[in-house]
Amino acid sequence: EDQVTQSPEALRLxxxxxxxxxxxxxxxxxxxxxxxxxxxxxGPEFLxxxxxxxxxxxxxxxxxxxxxxxxFLHITAPKPEDSxxxxxxxxxxxxxxxxxxxxxxTKLQVIx
Amino acid sequence: KAGVTQTPRYLIKTRGQQVTLSCSxxxxxxxxxxxxQTPGQGLQFLFExxxxxxxxxxxxxxxxxxxxxxxxxxxMNVSTLELGDSALYLCASSATPGTSGKMGVETQYFGxxxxxxxx
Numbered sequence: 001e002d003q004v005t006q007s008p009e010a011l012r013l014x015x016x017x018x019x020x021x022x023x024x025x026x027x028x029x030x031x032x033x034x035x036x037x038x039x040x041x042x043g044p045e046f047l048x049x050x051x052x053x054x055x056x057x058x059x060x061x062x063x064x065x066x067x068x069x070x071x072f073l074h075i076t077a078p079k080p081e082d083s084x085x086x087x088x089x090x091x092x093x094x095x096x097x098x099x100x101x102x103x104x105x106t107k108l109q110v111i112x
Numbered sequence: 113k114a115g116v117t118q119t120p121r122y123l124i125k126t127r128g129q130q131v132t133l134s135c136s137x138x139x140x141x142x143x144x145x146x147x148x149q150t151p152g153q154g155l156q157f158l159f160e161x162x163x164x165x166x167x168x169x170x171x172x173x174x175x176x177x178x179x180x181x182x183x184x185x186x187x188m189n190v191s192t193l194e195l196g197d198s199a200l201y202l203c204a205s206s207a208t209p210g211t212s213g214k215m216g217v218e219t220q221y222f223g224x225x226x227x228x229x230x231x
Binding site for chain 1: 116118145147154155157160162167168200202217218219220221222223224225227
């Protein structure tokens with residue numbers, strides 16, 4: 001069974017204090033790994049898709065990396081507006097359809 | 113391009129009632145997936161529709177059902193509501209696999225959700 005585990009569950013950072021969020025996965029036939037940001041009461045907002053180990057993608061203060069077992073979301077010099085829950089999901093091909101499994105997320109709070 | 117839209121945004125129902133939620137995908141997207149999100153369980157997959165056919169289904173009881181129309185709009189229905197059905201229901205759309213994404217992977221884009229409260 002596909003599994004996605006995110007750590008830590010919650011993270012509190014001072015503004016400007018860089019850190020990383022972890023997403024470890026167990027899935028056979030990984031086709032893609034996604035990162036989303038979700039604000040309270042809203043739908044997840046797409047951030048990145050990573051396809052293969054060694055791939056990296058950046059967007060403003062965020063950088064996502066992928067290995068064969070895990071992905072990291074690095075946040076450089078975060079600002080209070082980066083406060084949100086960050087979700088990781090994996091996609092695998094299962095008999096003709098794409099199965100997506102989500103982690104439970106890391107709740108990030110950035111304090112001014 | 114307009115994003116995924118969901119209606120209504122908020123609903124209050126009582127136990128035993130039924131509810132229908134609607135989702136309009138991004139123009140050109142033909143796949144629609146539904147998720148239930150609760151604080152304790154996170155995002156749980158309900159089902160996926162593609163070209164009016166249910167292609168995949170999660171582990172939810174038969175009270176949860178859905179359908180997709182020829183214009184790719186989708187509805188989900190929950191009958192005989194229970195207190196535990198209170199949740200944020202999210203719809204996500206994606207393009208046809210292989211048409212634009214790399215390695216046959218199509219990213220899912222989410223709507224704002226419908227907040228359902230069952231009293």
